[in-house]
Amino acid sequence: MSQFPSARFSVAPMLDWTDRHCRYFHRLMSRHAQLYTEMVTTGAIIHGKGDYLAYNDEEHPLVLQLGGNDPEALAHCARLAEQRGYDEINLNVGCPSDRVQNGLFGACLMAEPQKVADGVAAMKAAVSIPVTVKTRIGIDEQDSYEFLCTLVDRVAEAGVDALIVHARKAWLQGLSPKENREIPPLDYERVYRLKRDYPGLTIAINGGIKTLEDARAHLEHLDGVMLGREVYQNPYLLARVDAELFGDGGPVPSRHQVIRNLLPYIERELSQGTYLGNITRHTLGIFQGMPGARAWRRHLSENAHKRGAGPEVVEAAMARVPEECVVYS
Numbered sequence: 001m002s003q004f005p006s007a008r009f010s011v012a013p014m015l016d017w018t019d020r021h022c023r024y025f026h027r028l029m030s031r032h033a034q035l036y037t038e039m040v041t042t043g044a045i046i047h048g049k050g051d052y053l054a055y056n057d058e059e060h061p062l063v064l065q066l067g068g069n070d071p072e073a074l075a076h077c078a079r080l081a082e083q084r085g086y087d088e089i090n091l092n093v094g095c096p097s098d099r100v101q102n103g104l105f106g107a108c109l110m111a112e113p114q115k116v117a118d119g120v121a122a123m124k125a126a127v128s129i130p131v132t133v134k135t136r137i138g139i140d141e142q143d144s145y146e147f148l149c150t151l152v153d154r155v156a157e158a159g160v161d162a163l164i165v166h167a168r169k170a171w172l173q174g175l176s177p178k179e180n181r182e183i184p185p186l187d188y189e190r191v192y193r194l195k196r197d198y199p200g201l202t203i204a205i206n207g208g209i210k211t212l213e214d215a216r217a218h219l220e221h222l223d224g225v226m227l228g229r230e231v232y233q234n235p236y237l238l239a240r241v242d243a244e245l246f247g248d249g250g251p252v253p254s255r256h257q258v259i260r261n262l263l264p265y266i267e268r269e270l271s272q273g274t275y276l277g278n279i280t281r282h283t284l285g286i287f288q289g290m291p292g293a294r295a296w297r298r299h300l301s302e303n304a305h306k307r308g309a310g311p312e313v314v315e316a317a318m319a320r321v322p323e324e325c326v327v328y329s
Helices: 020-027 042-047 071-084 098-102 106-111 113-126 145-157 188-197 212-219 229-233 235-246 255-271 276-283 293-303 311-318
Strands: 009-011 034-036 062-067 088-093 131-136 162-166 202-206 224-227
Touching (some): 020 034, 020 235, 020 255, 020 276, 042 071, 062 071, 071 113, 106 113, 106 131, 113 131, 131 145, 145 188, 162 188, 162 224, 188 202, 212 224, 212 235, 229 235, 235 255, 255 311, 276 293, 276 311, 293 311
Parallel strands (some): 009 034, 009 224, 034 062, 062 088, 088 131, 131 162, 202 224
């Protein structure tokens, strides 16, 4: 159903988690899954000293998620991202954290649908790549279906290419970001209803999805599925995505092979001054549920931070996991 085949399955943008090292690691397991950056604010891109648009070419298809509310700034950052080769721009209208609220963007923008639409329209006018929105189903006491539809109507009129809907509302006061991912009840049926009422709009669902079996069930109703923390905690589930969700019967690497394929990247990054732990922290869950998984995690946790730590630390940790137990069946 989707205009954008890669959007059939995506890995959610997660602050402090889905950095370029994480995305490179994830790409080793799936050629087709759509990957997202962490949310990057327009202010950081325009005024920050670092290169907030850096990524590895191997990460495509790759989406830049922007945080901001000023149409001109959003359009400027979208142009920069398109020039750098990003495949899509996504506007965050779902993050409930205090620091995002203080900047008047994220989930609080749900209360200002015209401002969201103005941002989408400005980005659409500035770039030729898709512009999408990630949102919640409501905020605080503003959680009616009609409230959600007001936002959808406005962004659809502005030309949005797709919506990714986290099927929980957000409490802007009283709950932490972690609690906002767990306490507000999931309402998948509301997202299904949205697709029925807006059949021409590409809609993906996010929130509480833990297995590819669940993903397939959602795809009976929607255009795409986005997984977040489950992928981070159990990354090897990505190894099944291409075959099960995209019909790609290519070879599936074992867990050991995934780590071996990561070693050249680690060597390259270390030569450029990257700290080993910044890469290996994303790999801790690769052997989840397998004999030796705890020894793998422990060795990396105890040694990756040491001065001069290199690929040999990863190889030693991998040796603690019996190889015959890790080929995916």
